[in-house]
Amino acid sequence: MKRIDCLFVFHFHLPYIYHYNAKYFEESWYYQNLANSYIPFLMMMEELSNASLAPSIVVSISPSLYNMMENEVMSERFISYLDNIFSLIEEERKINSLNPKIQAILDVYENKYLKVAQYFEKYSGDIITPFKFLKSQGLIEIITTPLTYSIIPLLTLKESINMQITGAVKDFKRCFLVDVNGLFLPECGWIDDVEPFLLRNSIKYIFLDERSVEEVNPYNSYILPSGVRVFFRNYLSFDFLFGQNGIVSNPYYREFYRDIGYERDKDYLKKYTGCDFNVPTGIKYHRITDVSLDLKDKDIYDWEAAMNCVNNDSERFLDFIVNTCVKNENNSLFVSIFNAEIFGDKWFEGIDFLKNFFIKIRQKRYPLNFVLPSNYINLNSPKSVVNPTISSWSDNGFFDKWLNEKSDFIYPLIHEISKKFIIVASKYKNIRPTHEAQRILKQLVREILLTQSSDWAVMISNNVHREYAINRILKHYQNSLRLIDYLLKGYNNSEEIDLMEKELPLFPDIDWKDFLSVSKI
Amino acid sequence: MIWLLTPKTILDENYCVCMLRNANTVFVFWKFSDYYLSLFENKNIPSEIRIKLINEENKILADLPSIYSKSVLHIEVPTHAKKVKIDIYCFENGIEKILCSSNVVNLASERDFKKDYNFYNEKN
Numbered sequence: 001m002k003r004i005d006c007l008f009v010f011h012f013h014l015p016y017i018y019h020y021n022a023k024y025f026e027e028s029w030y031y032q033n034l035a036n037s038y039i040p041f042l043m044m045m046e047e048l049s050n051a052s053l054a055p056s057i058v059v060s061i062s063p064s065l066y067n068m069m070e071n072e073v074m075s076e077r078f079i080s081y082l083d084n085i086f087s088l089i090e091e092e093r094k095i096n097s098l099n100p101k102i103q104a105i106l107d108v109y110e111n112k113y114l115k116v117a118q119y120f121e122k123y124s125g126d127i128i129t130p131f132k133f134l135k136s137q138g139l140i141e142i143i144t145t146p147l148t149y150s151i152i153p154l155l156t157l158k159e160s161i162n163m164q165i166t167g168a169v170k171d172f173k174r175c176f177l178v179d180v181n182g183l184f185l186p187e188c189g190w191i192d193d194v195e196p197f198l199l200r201n202s203i204k205y206i207f208l209d210e211r212s213v214e215e216v217n218p219y220n221s222y223i224l225p226s227g228v229r230v231f232f233r234n235y236l237s238f239d240f241l242f243g244q245n246g247i248v249s250n251p252y253y254r255e256f257y258r259d260i261g262y263e264r265d266k267d268y269l270k271k272y273t274g275c276d277f278n279v280p281t282g283i284k285y286h287r288i289t290d291v292s293l294d295l296k297d298k299d300i301y302d303w304e305a306a307m308n309c310v311n312n313d314s315e316r317f318l319d320f321i322v323n324t325c326v327k328n329e330n331n332s333l334f335v336s337i338f339n340a341e342i343f344g345d346k347w348f349e350g351i352d353f354l355k356n357f358f359i360k361i362r363q364k365r366y367p368l369n370f371v372l373p374s375n376y377i378n379l380n381s382p383k384s385v386v387n388p389t390i391s392s393w394s395d396n397g398f399f400d401k402w403l404n405e406k407s408d409f410i411y412p413l414i415h416e417i418s419k420k421f422i423i424v425a426s427k428y429k430n431i432r433p434t435h436e437a438q439r440i441l442k443q444l445v446r447e448i449l450l451t452q453s454s455d456w457a458v459m460i461s462n463n464v465h466r467e468y469a470i471n472r473i474l475k476h477y478q479n480s481l482r483l484i485d486y487l488l489k490g491y492n493n494s495e496e497i498d499l500m501e502k503e504l505p506l507f508p509d510i511d512w513k514d515f516l517s518v519s520k521i
Numbered sequence: 522m523i524w525l526l527t528p529k530t531i532l533d534e535n536y537c538v539c540m541l542r543n544a545n546t547v548f549v550f551w552k553f554s555d556y557y558l559s560l561f562e563n564k565n566i567p568s569e570i571r572i573k574l575i576n577e578e579n580k581i582l583a584d585l586p587s588i589y590s591k592s593v594l595h596i597e598v599p600t601h602a603k604k605v606k607i608d609i610y611c612f613e614n615g616i617e618k619i620l621c622s623s624n625v626v627n628l629a630s631e632r633d634f635k636k637d638y639n640f641y642n643e644k645n
Contacts, residue, residue, distance in 0.1 A: 400542060408593050423531045488531070
């Protein structure tokens with residue numbers, strides 16, 4: 001049968017959650033995902049590469065995430081995080097010494113985390129290097145997102161769009177030492193205003209939701225009027241894996257929401273989690289059993305049974321892709337986009353599933369050919385020109401998820417500080433700012449960019465870590481106003497700026513001039 | 522060192538911004554200048570303002586009352602509009618006076634979008 005070109009995108013993103021001198025539970029999301037998803041993903045790719053079975057895939061890493069990966073303090077804290085997990089596993093072994101099933105599960109956790117620790121040590125805590133290595137081997141194409149993952153259609157000023165995109169392109173080059181060819185627009189959020197900035201930054205391709213253009217066929221690639229190639233996400237693959245009754249709801253897979261962090265005494269857990277309240281630990285003993293069951297009624301997890309399911313489910317997914325493409329008349333391209341954090345963390349078996357999936361393609365000679373976008377667009381013409389409408393891949397294709405009665409207070413604040421920055425910074429367009437003013441301008445841009453993170457609006461809308469999100473927005477807003485005031489009134493004490501820079505050591509080479517007037521665009 | 526000579530209040534003007542929320546709803550926020558805020562607060566002019574939703578043909582699709590201090594509003598848009606903007610009015614000496622106009626927002630029709638089902642988000 002005809003070969004199917006597969007374009008798989010694994011999207012890595014977390015908001016910037018580093019805290020210099022305060023302990024926040026939210027920072028542990030980074031360590032949790034590093035241990036459960038990011039490092040296992042890299043390990044999987046290296047293992048497949050060594051066996052000449054690695055696919056060519058796209059890896060999208062947001063600037064806020066890779067800036068955390070570069071953070072040496074976070075690397076040290078990750079080692080402490082792993083130490084705490086090992087200590088907790090040891091303690092759980094004592095508590096469950098007479099339960100062989102729990103001991104078997106703890107064996108699985110201990111082996112996994114040992115491998116993660118060894119991998120981390122192999123690269124001396126530098127997780128960017130293995131991504132670069134895989135890229136140099138031609139196995140992955142690395143792309144990025146706007147600087148702080150803002151939903152572009154919800155930015156009220158073109159200057160903000162320019163800062164988010166141009167800043168991302170420049171920071172990517174700083175970190176990965178090459179130009180970026182593709183841009184992952186957060187949540188496939190599209191508005192016409194983006195196009196000139198893609199062109200200006202030599203972006204060759206983007207990804208959009210298939211529903212943003214009427215009558216588009218997601219099995220083909222298209223082109224914007226500017227010449228930027230568009231790949232459309234195939235929703236069916238997402239639905240097959242993660243939809244209602246999707247593969248991830250297999251009753252033998254590990255239950256994510258039942259964690260010993262909610263079942264053990266807080267004082268027992270505190271020395272491992274560092275928290276005075278119940279938080280998830282990553283140690284979970286139960287399987288899904290039935291999605292309708294209460295958590296307390298779930299059965300004990302069986303790793304081997306889960307791996308048998310992985311073997312079957314990976315083949316089901318392969319058959320699904322082949323059958324889907326065969327049904328489609330123009331069955332040339334299958335584009336799937338996945339949030340990387342799901343594999344290994346939320347879906348415990350996810351990395352094993354992927355490994356199985358990629359191995360089976362070769363073993364069973366499935367007609368799937370993994371392509372990298374930059375190669376693909378050189379060899380394949382687009383089907384036609386498209387003009388996508390304002391859209392996203394979220395609820396009903398619009399923006400209620402981020403803009404609603406709970407979160408609407410965010411946008412006037414962002415607009416106010418962005419507009420004020422443009423007014424104040426414009427005065428430095430033709431005069432050289434002093435060293436102190438430069439520092440303030442750069443720090444001010446960082447603070448404004450962080451108010452623009454779409455993650456806060458999601459947390460507020462979903463009432464998940466809501467107080468943390470509100471505090472983050474207000475803190476960056478207040479810092480912005482203060483820095484604007486310093487620029488207006490003059491400033492000659494750098495201690496406060498020192499502290500602000502230590503609290504936000506990201507985008508070290510940020511160019512504040514990218515946030516100025518773009519009236520000619 | 523070169524510093525700006527005089528600190529002053531920046532962005533001291535009336536403005537409003539319109540954003541698309543979904544196929545049927547736009548969101549508007551506004552801010553008034555210190556001058557107009559003092560007129561409202563000192564009751565020199567009525568606190569009521571009018572929010573007018575205007576289409577591409579300059580036709581008023583909706584004329585909604587609000588209070589100057591509310592600062593945000595979600596407005597349902599009639600489905601036949603292609604583009605909309607917002608004009609905000611106050612009453613000065615009994616006469617309607619425009620305070621600010623927003624940007625123009627292109628609307629998009631709802632096109633058989635399916636709600637993404639995310640197994641993990643459902644639990645949240």
